[in-house]
Amino acid sequence: MAYRLPTLDVPEVRPEELIPEKYRRKALNIASIPELKAVRKFTNLSHKNYSVDTTMVPLGSCTMKYNPRINEEIANIESFRCAHPLTPEEFIQGTLRVAYELKELLKKLGGFAEVSLQPAAGSQGELLGLLLILAYHRDKGNNHKTVVLIPDSAHGTNPASAAICGFHVKTVKSDKNGELDWDDFMKKLGDDVACLMITNPNTLGIFERKIKEMAYELHKRDALLYMDGANFNAIVGMAKPGDWGVDVMHFNLHKTFSTPHGGGGPGSGPVGVSEKLKPYLPVPQVEFDGKRYYLNHDIPKTVGRLLAFHGHFGVWIRALAYILTYGSEIKKVAEYAVLNARYLRHLLWGTLADPYAHVPCMHEFVLSCSPLLKKGTNAYGVAKRLLDYGFYAPTVYFPLVVREALMIEPTETENPETLRRFAEAIKTIVKEASEDSSVLNGAPHTIPVKRIKEAEANRKPIFKLKD
Numbered sequence: 323m324a325y326r327l328p329t330l331d332v333p334e335v336r337p338e339e340l341i342p343e344k345y346r347r348k349a350l351n352i353a354s355i356p357e358l359k360a361v362r363k364f365t366n367l368s369h370k371n372y373s374v375d376t377t378m379v380p381l382g383s384c385t386m387k388y389n390p391r392i393n394e395e396i397a398n399i400e401s402f403r404c405a406h407p408l409t410p411e412e413f414i415q416g417t418l419r420v421a422y423e424l425k426e427l428l429k430k431l432g433g434f435a436e437v438s439l440q441p442a443a444g445s446q447g448e449l450l451g452l453l454l455i456l457a458y459h460r461d462k463g464n465n466h467k468t469v470v471l472i473p474d475s476a477h478g479t480n481p482a483s484a485a486i487c488g489f490h491v492k493t494v495k496s497d498k499n500g501e502l503d504w505d506d507f508m509k510k511l512g513d514d515v516a517c518l519m520i521t522n523p524n525t526l527g528i529f530e531r532k533i534k535e536m537a538y539e540l541h542k543r544d545a546l547l548y549m550d551g552a553n554f555n556a557i558v559g560m561a562k563p564g565d566w567g568v569d570v571m572h573f574n575l576h577k578t579f580s581t582p583h584g585g586g587g588p589g590s591g592p593v594g595v596s597e598k599l600k601p602y603l604p605v606p607q608v609e610f611d612g613k614r615y616y617l618n619h620d621i622p623k624t625v626g627r628l629l630a631f632h633g634h635f636g637v638w639i640r641a642l643a644y645i646l647t648y649g650s651e652i653k654k655v656a657e658y659a660v661l662n663a664r665y666l667r668h669l670l671w672g673t674l675a676d677p678y679a680h681v682p683c684m685h686e687f688v689l690s691c692s693p694l695l696k697k698g699t700n701a702y703g704v705a706k707r708l709l710d711y712g713f714y715a716p717t718v719y720f721p722l723v724v725r726e727a728l729m730i731e732p733t734e735t736e737n738p739e740t741l742r743r744f745a746e747a748i749k750t751i752v753k754e755a756s757e758d759s760s761v762l763n764g765a766p767h768t769i770p771v772k773r774i775k776e777a778e779a780n781r782k783p784i785f786k787l788k789d
């Protein structure tokens with residue numbers, strides 16, 4: 323047998339005492355195979371996939387950085403890993419302390435009055451942030467404030483979250499520098515606006531320089547400023563959104579603070595708020611009274627709770643380990659993330675179209691493959707061909723404001739040599755496109771799964787690989 327079950331360490335119960343006859347399985351049909359065969363099977367399978375442990379994953383907006391192994395060691399400490407969410411507080415003081423210290427560090431890094439760790443992902447953080455804004459306006463009798471302004475470069479989850487909360491979404495244009503178009507913003511900033519939902523740096527990798535002026539104009543009308551913090555990696559330790567006047571922001575711990583994600587891996591989207599939104603935070607909040615850590619359920623104006631339990635502790639502990647490892651040096655993360663993006667963009671200068679070439683990028687940049695259209699191929703071809711060169715593909719066709727977009731985010735954990743190899747691969751592919759675009763259109767050629775129907779693969783996934 324390839325796996326042995328551990329010996330039972332709880333009193334044995336007979337299934338017939340617990341499960342009615344009709345629900346009980348008749349026979350357990352598990353194949354019995356030798357351990358070596360199982361090890362080879364799964365080791366070989368793991369090599370057929372791409373991950374940050376095997377190659378650079380330059381997926382723009384996703385911040386696919388290396389996850390230091392010390393995070394895994396700490397997340398695997400048994401008393402953390404095995405803590406049950408219903409354990410009485412006095413037995414899990416250490417676990418609560420982890421949550422509390424992470425919360426305090428996020429407050430400091432973001433410049434916020436309070437943080438809720440509860441949301442299970444960035445998108446759920448958006449939902450919470452907008453629910454808080456809704457609660458604020460209801461509480462103040464601002465029932466006419468039903469509009470959320472969202473730039474046209476925003477991530478699709480932004481308008482989706484606003485719509486789920488019952489807001490009307492109005493799109494604000496980007497200007498020629500890739501920033502929010504000021505005139506269009508002012509034109510749409512009526513008394514019906516509940517908030518502006520902006521990403522900074524935005525999904526073009528461009529810093530929104532007028533962020534403080536936006537906060538000023540919004541606050542003057544008792545509207546609020548939501549910042550999507552998915553790109554916090556570009557500014558962590560360098561700037562605090564709370565200081566800019568941001569009222570609410572979600573962090574993506576799995577992006578900025580290194581937990582491996584994608585492919586359905588766990589996320590965590592804590593939400594930081596200014597004083598204005600503190601009264602509406604979800605319950606429970608983890609608190610410390612000077613002696614003990616406890617879960618505070620007593621928040622009279624709370625919006626309620628988002629999860630059955632407390633949140634994704636495994637992601638929290640990795641984030642805490644990551645932040646503490648850097649300590650006061652954490653701004654190096656942002657510095658190197660931006661430096662790497664700028665270096666890679668420099669290496670690719672003139673290779674494809676760069677629609678915002680006149681504007682410096684932050685931690686990522688967006689190129690356009692539209693020059694390849696007349697050669698009979700596109701961004702999809704470039705992305706798929708990159709797999710043959712041993713790289714995971716960048717994000718494609720997003721943000722929507724750039725045609726044939728390739729959105730590239732190297733993160734700070736790649737070294738210059740890898741960036742040079744990646745740039746060479748892109749240059750080779752662009753040359754191939756000129757010579758024979760069918761090489762791109764038929765790619766990938768070297769990996770077992772070729773072009774999949776993405777919508778179908780999402781809805782009806784088939785997990786069996788052909789032998």
Ligand SMILES: *Cc1c(COP(=O)(O)O)cnc(C)c1O
Nearest residue numbers: 383443444445477479550552589
């Ligand atoms: C990733 C991302 C989100 C959504 O976060 P999830 O954790 O994937 O739900 C929202 N906005 C931007 C800009 C993102 O990159």
